[in-house]
Amino acid sequence: MPFNVEEIRKDFPILSRKVNGNPLVYFDNAATSQTPKQVIETIVDYYSNYNANIHRGVHSLSQEATDAYELARQKIQKHFNAEYTHEIILTSGTTHSINLVANGFSSILKVGDEIIVSALEHHSNIVPWQMLCEKTGATLKVIPMNDEGELVISEYDKLLSDKTRLVFVNHISNALGTINPIEDIIKKARQAGAAVLIDGAQACPHIKPDVQELDVDFYVASAHKMCGPTGVGMLYGKEAWLKQLPPYQGGGEMITEVTFKKTTYADLPHKFEAGTPNVCGGIAFGAAIDYMNTIGFDAIANYEKELLDYATQRLLEIEGLKIYGTSPKKTSVISFNLKGIHPYDVGTILDKMGIAVRTGHHCAQPIMDYFKIPGTVRASLSFYNTNKEIDLLVEGVKKAKRMLS
Numbered sequence: 239m240p241f242n243v244e245e246i247r248k249d250f251p252i253l254s255r256k257v258n259g260n261p262l263v264y265f266d267n268a269a270t271s272q273t274p275k276q277v278i279e280t281i282v283d284y285y286s287n288y289n290a291n292i293h294r295g296v297h298s299l300s301q302e303a304t305d306a307y308e309l310a311r312q313k314i315q316k317h318f319n320a321e322y323t324h325e326i327i328l329t330s331g332t333t334h335s336i337n338l339v340a341n342g343f344s345s346i347l348k349v350g351d352e353i354i355v356s357a358l359e360h361h362s363n364i365v366p367w368q369m370l371c372e373k374t375g376a377t378l379k380v381i382p383m384n385d386e387g388e389l390v391i392s393e394y395d396k397l398l399s400d401k402t403r404l405v406f407v408n409h410i411s412n413a414l415g416t417i418n419p420i421e422d423i424i425k426k427a428r429q430a431g432a433a434v435l436i437d438g439a440q441a442c443p444h445i446k447p448d449v450q451e452l453d454v455d456f457y458v459a460s461a462h463k464m465c466g467p468t469g470v471g472m473l474y475g476k477e478a479w480l481k482q483l484p485p486y487q488g489g490g491e492m493i494t495e496v497t498f499k500k501t502t503y504a505d506l507p508h509k510f511e512a513g514t515p516n517v518c519g520g521i522a523f524g525a526a527i528d529y530m531n532t533i534g535f536d537a538i539a540n541y542e543k544e545l546l547d548y549a550t551q552r553l554l555e556i557e558g559l560k561i562y563g564t565s566p567k568k569t570s571v572i573s574f575n576l577k578g579i580h581p582y583d584v585g586t587i588l589d590k591m592g593i594a595v596r597t598g599h600h601c602a603q604p605i606m607d608y609f610k611i612p613g614t615v616r617a618s619l620s621f622y623n624t625n626k627e628i629d630l631l632v633e634g635v636k637k638a639k640r641m642l643s
C-alpha cells in the first residue's frame with residue numbers, strides 16, 4: 239500500500255477541527271498521539287455490545303470481554319515479539335510499568351549495589367530509581383550526555399562494574415528525539431551481569447522493537463503515544479524475572495487462593511494485574527497496534543524522516559532559532575528556542591493560531607539544566623502531519639519572533 243497522508247488523515251476525526259478559529263495543527267505527538275476512528279470504533283463497540291468484567295463471569299458478555307482482552311495481549315506479544323503471551327503485563331502505562339519493576343527490585347537490591355540511568359531520562363524514569371535507592375541503600379549512577387544530546391557511551395563503559403545490578407535507559411528521548419544505542423547498552427550490561435529495562439514510550443510510535451532480538455530484560459510502553467487510549471500500557475518482562483519479582487499490588491485477580499493464614503499468587507501474567515483492569519483500554523490498545531501495523535513501521539519511519547528534514551531545514555531559516563538535540567540518529571522531535579524569548583510565550587502565540595506544541599522542560603529537567611535553559615518549544619511530528627502544517631508552524635514562529643522581540 240503506498241503511503242498517502244491525505245487518506246491517513248481521514249482516519250483521525252480530530253484533525254479536521256478548528257482551534258481558535260484556525261485548522262488544528264497538532265504537533266504535540268510526543269505527549270500523546272491522536273486516535274484513529276478504527277480505535278474509537280473499537281471503544282464504542284466495547285461499551286455498546288460487550289462491556290463486562292473479565293476472568294470471572296460464566297456469562298457470555300464476560301467471556302466475550304475476556305476473549306477480546308486476551309486477544310489484545312496476544313497482539314501485543316506478537317508486536318514486540320515476546321516469546322510467551324504471559325510475559326506481557328497490561329498496566330496503566332509506562333509510569334506504572336516502571337514502578338512495578340522498581341518495586342520488585344526493592345527486595346533484591348542491597349547496600350552497595352548500583353543502578354545506572356541516563357542523563358536523557360524522563361522524570362518517570364528517574365524518580366522511581368531514586369526512591370528505590372533510598373529504600374535499599376543502592377547508589378544511582380548517571381550516563382552523561384554531550385552537546386548533540388547523545389549519551390557518552392565511553393562514560394557508560396566506566397560506570398559498569400560487578401556492582402551494577404540494573405541499567406535503565408529510554409529507547410528514544412522524549413525531550414530531544416535522540417535514538418539511544420540500546421543494542422550496545424544492553425550487550426554491555428549483560429556482560430557485566432546487570433539487568434536492563436528500556437523505556438520505549440517514545441520509541442513505539444516510530445519503530446517496532448523486537449524484545450528477543452534485543453535480549454532485553456524489561457521493555458515498557460504506553461498505548462496513548464501510539465494511537466491508543468490513555469490509561470493503558472504494557473510491561474514486557476522475561477519469564478524468569480517475572481517469576482522472581484514479587485507482586486506489586488495486592489487485590490482481586492492476582493491470587494489463586496486466599497485464607498487469613500496465607501495467600502498464593504496467581505500465575506503470570508495475573509500475578510501483576512490486581513483488580514479490574516482497563517478492559518476497554520487493553521482491547522483498544524490491541525486495535526491501535528493493528529492500525530499502526532496496517533500503515534507499516536517502515537512507511538512511518540521513511541515519511542517521518544522526510545518531515546523531520548523539512549521541518550529542521552525550514553526552522554533553521556529563522557535567525558536566532560536554536561535546535562537542541564542534533565544527533566543524526568533522531569526521530570521527528572524538534573526542541574528549539576528563539577534567542578532571548580521564553581518558550582512559553584512562543585507556545586501561547588502558536589496556540590492562538592491553532593498550532594499545538596509543548597513548551598517547558600518536558601518532564602526532563604536534567605536535560606534543560608545541561609543546556610542551561612528553562613525549557614524549549616517542542617514540535618513533535620507524526621506520520622499524519624504534513625509539510626503544509628510545517629509551513630504554518632514556521633510562519634507562526636516568525637510571527638511570534640516579530641511580536642516578542
Ligand SMILES: *Cc1c(COP(=O)(O)O)cnc(C)c1O
Nearest residue numbers: 331332333360362412439440460
Ligand atoms: C511519556 C513518557 C513516559 C511516561 O508515560 P506515561 O504514559 O505518562 O506513564 C515515560 N517515558 C518516556 C520516554 C515518555 O515519553
